[in-house]
Amino acid sequence: MTTPILELKNIHKSFGDNAVLRGISFSMEKKERIVILGPSGSGKSTLLRCINHLESFEEGDVFLRGKRVEENKLHELRMQVGMVFQRFNIFSHMTALENVIEGPLYVKKMNKEEAIAKGELLLDRVGLGDKKHAKPSQLSGGQLQRVAIARALAMDPEILLFDEPTSALDPELVGEVLQVMKSVAEEGMSMVVVTHEMGFAKDVADRVIFMDEGVIVEEGPPDEMFTRPKTERSRNFLSRVL
Numbered sequence: 001m002t003t004p005i006l007e008l009k010n011i012h013k014s015f016g017d018n019a020v021l022r023g024i025s026f027s028m029e030k031k032e033r034i035v036i037l038g039p040s041g042s043g044k045s046t047l048l049r050c051i052n053h054l055e056s057f058e059e060g061d062v063f064l065r066g067k068r069v070e071e072n073k074l075h076e077l078r079m080q081v082g083m084v085f086q087r088f089n090i091f092s093h094m095t096a097l098e099n100v101i102e103g104p105l106y107v108k109k110m111n112k113e114e115a116i117a118k119g120e121l122l123l124d125r126v127g128l129g130d131k132k133h134a135k136p137s138q139l140s141g142g143q144l145q146r147v148a149i150a151r152a153l154a155m156d157p158e159i160l161l162f163d164e165p166t167s168a169l170d171p172e173l174v175g176e177v178l179q180v181m182k183s184v185a186e187e188g189m190s191m192v193v194v195t196h197e198m199g200f201a202k203d204v205a206d207r208v209i210f211m212d213e214g215v216i217v218e219e220g221p222p223d224e225m226f227t228r229p230k231t232e233r234s235r236n237f238l239s240r241v242l
């Protein structure tokens with residue numbers, strides 16, 4: 001067994017008296033693609049935010065490559081774990097390319113020529129080679145989300161977290177973003193993806209985790225989860241979304 005690239009042990013998180021995560025544990029191998037499913041309010045976003053410590057939690061630990069993440073090393077963590085949000089979080093006053101090179105320039109202190117060359121390559125890779133000087137207001141939601149993915153990749157993360165990256169998009173723009181996510185997966189990125197796109201889960205996930213009310217109810221390979229869910233709760237949920 002190799003050391004898991006990511007391991008969560010018994011994460012508990014409350015907002016006031018609302019216990020949102022109630023003992024979440026799982027580990028992920030390098031290059032593994034995990035899809036997290038679950039009803040709205042089950043704690044999926046909170047879980048992703050706890051993984052990269054955008055949110056504090058009362059109990060439990062996160063380990064990267066077997067090393068516990070320390071509160072004073074969050075800078076390092078954020079370089080290793082990238083995140084793509086439902087609402088693109090693109091800086092509106094900067095061009096696509098400027099958004100992509102921001103992290104390499106100011107966080108990684110890369111020199112400008114190198115950052116630009118890398119940024120152009122990444123925008124090519126997400127199919128936006130001709131949009132590098134476009135402002136966000138000139139781009140569609142699908143294009144903005146692809147810029148956000150390029151921006152996350154620009155930091156050379158070891159793990160990418162996606163929080164419902166297509167659920168704010170018009171239906172006709174969903175496919176282009178899923179396609180980019182698939183290509184990122186095929187290139188060997190370790191990914192945790194919260195999504196309601198069952199087709200993506202079936203095609204890409206090595207493992208599906210079903211969450212409800214702050215606990216992992218069931219997990220397994222997608223073909224098993226989708227055809228033979230073991231628990232009543234996952235059967236109910238899947239019958240509504242499949």
Ligand code: ADP
Nearest residue numbers: 015018020038039040041042043044045046047
């Ligand atoms: P999901 O992503 O599965 O829809 P969330 O993680 O967003 O679920 O939310 C889980 C629960 O935590 C919900 O009851 C939500 O109201 C609550 N919650 C999330 N973020 C906050 C916050 N910043 N303050 C208070 N409650 C929150």
Ligand code: MG
Nearest residue numbers: 044045046164
């Ligand atoms: Mg959410």
